[in-house]
Amino acid sequence: MRISEISVRRPVFATVISLLLLIFGLVSLERLPIREYPDIDRPVVSVTTRYVGASAPVIETKITQVVEDSIAGIEGILKIESESEDERSQVRIEFDVSRNIDSAANDVRDRVSRILNDLPEEADPPEIIKADASADPVMFISFSSDAMSMLEITDYAERNLIDRLSTVPGVARVSIGGARRPAMRIWIDRQALAARQLTVTDIEDALRRENVELPAGRIESRTREFSLRTIVGLETEQDFRELVIARGADGHLVRLGEVASVQLAAENDRTYTRYNGAMGISLVVEAQSKANTLDIVHGVRAEIDRIQESLPPGAVLNAAVDNAVAIEAALKEVMLAVGFALTGVLFVIYAFLGSFRATLIPAVTIPVSIVASFTVMYAMGYSVNVLTLLGLVLAIGLVVDDAIVVLENIHRRAELGEPPLVAAVTGSHEIGFAVIATTLTLAAVFVPISFLPGDLGRLFSEFGFTLAAAVLFSALVALTLTPMMASKLPESATERNRVALAVDRFFKRAAQLYDGRLRSFIRRPWLVIGAV
Structure with a gap:
């Protein structure tokens, strides 16, 4: 072909083509994301609402159904799933793969904001995240x-760790497991309460009425202006014990300390976390929908290393569970398979050609074709998986x-x-x-694999195009670089070693045997037709 003749007569031309393929491929490889599998996840937005003390049926009727009705009708929704359990409602909205996750989350926030007044006053505001909860x-x-108590550990994590880890790209939310948030716990003595003809509702009403901070306005004069604050004074345990909750029949002031301790x-002591036997908390890192797990974990690891320098004495921050380890191990095994495959191919080529210099030619064309395929992967938005x-x-x-x-x-x-020049x-x-x-x-053969319908086609779309790109580049390299390198081989390179000669003799005998059998079958066509 003309391109092969040009490559042989102008070796710089073939060399520059291969170098350009290598350069573009290496630059693309550096920019390609690394993940376990192709990005086939659909955008998911979750709405989580907490209602302390409420049972699952109350959560279902008062929160979950209200949220579901509000978000129904948003563009691109494939399905809505909900889960109602004690003290928590969770609604999961899955969108079409073509829908942008940011715009979908904004639409959900807009719909949920309209029904905030319809939710119970005691319920926490709904939490909307771009992830599957x-x-x-x-x-x-x-x-x-x-050196710190559990209350101090939780407070330090909320003040110094949560925000820093949440800023890592791709992180949807960082929550705390086994947290011990400070709260004033009131343990009611029901007998003392009944003796004073009071109920739990009286205590609740008194706490709501007295433990509140309201805007008090300001005082103005011609020369000064003062902002006023209402200070309730309920800060210590003793302050709460002295809180008046009712007045008795004889005018006696009933205080909280008389009917409760x-x-x-801790606000909640129903859960706890241990790491290597030591009490502590667990920071749970959740990924955004369609985010890259490896990128997130690498970013979190780097942030942990930076946080270690500012930790107080005695504090320990470690990664307890890292899901990226299994992904990295799988990718490592595949890379080992790539190395074994390359070694085996070169060994077989050497066994047949019998010349080390001749074997170098396909040994060079293989990495050029493989690396060049990364250019197509980067241009099409694929990843290394x-x-x-x-x-x-x-x-x-x-x-x-081809080579x-x-x-x-x-x-x-x-x-x-x-x-060699003429032979090339x-x-x-x-x-x-x-x-x-x-x-x-x-x-x-391979390209149609990428057009399979459904999730299976999306899963193998990168596989088909990547393989086809590598094959196409191999033809270009085989018609340019291979003839040019073959033309530079000395005549002594055509001499074969003993292994190649033995392989050649084996196949010559096999060819002679095949020739004899084929001739006998041609003379007896009825035998072949009957066997078929």
């Missing part, structure tokens, strides 16, 4: 200290085919006595169109 977190971080303790690496493993055995065919034909003509031009010219036809056939 029922999905597994990407990381659990343990924080403990032998007051203690400053298990399936694309699997495609590259298969491509190693396919991309070498071997061209090289073997050039090698054969060189064995017949032609000079005539050998590549003879089979150039055959190489192109074979390459297009392979590409036509």
